[in-house]
Amino acid sequence: MGRVYATPEQLTAWxxxxxxxxxxxxxxxxxxxxxxxxxxxxxxxxxxxxxTDPTVVQALADATCAQVEYWQESGDDGTGGMGRWGSVTLGPASLSGPRDAGGDPHEVDLGPRAHRALARAGLLPGVIW
Structure with a gap:
């Protein structure tokens, strides 16, 4: 398993x-x-x-909890499948096009609060001139 940045206790508090x-x-x-x-x-x-920096540790924990919260609010289960289709019918199976055809399908769907937690800690990449 990879790195996990938050605990169930932190998620409960969040x-x-x-x-x-x-x-x-x-x-x-x-x-x-x-x-x-x-x-x-x-x-x-x-x-x-x-x-190792306490500010970064907290930002990653906050972003991780915010991401789970985002999934709960959007009805996703963390697989990313929720945002893939504009419409799905199971019997007899029918799928319609992607919900958002404009973005990169491999780009992470990061929740707004998770994004802000990372941005506040200065962790998101910026433009280098």
Whole structure:
């Protein structure tokens, strides 16, 4: 398993209610999304690749919890399947085109609060002139 930036206890505090039964799975998937958003970010890590600066540690935990919260509010389960289709019918199977045909289908769908947590910590890549 990859790095996981938040605990079920942190998620409970973030969302203000008990964490879902599959919180550990969701936090692991959300941590993967956070990692994908930070591919070019620079910050100090330990030998396991975990951040060492307390500000960065907190930002990654906040972003991870915010990502799970985003999924809960949008009805997604962390697989990314929710945002792929504009319409789905299961019997007899029918799918319509992508919900958002304009973006890169491989780009991470990072929730707004997760994005802001990373941006506030200065972790999102900027433009180099």
């Amino acid at each position: 969302i203000g209610q008990p964490a879902p039964a599959d919180a550990e799975r969701q936090l692991a998937r959300a941590s993967e999304d956070v990692d994908s958003a930070l591919l070019t970010a620079l910050y100090e890590t330990d030998a396991a690749g975990m951040p």
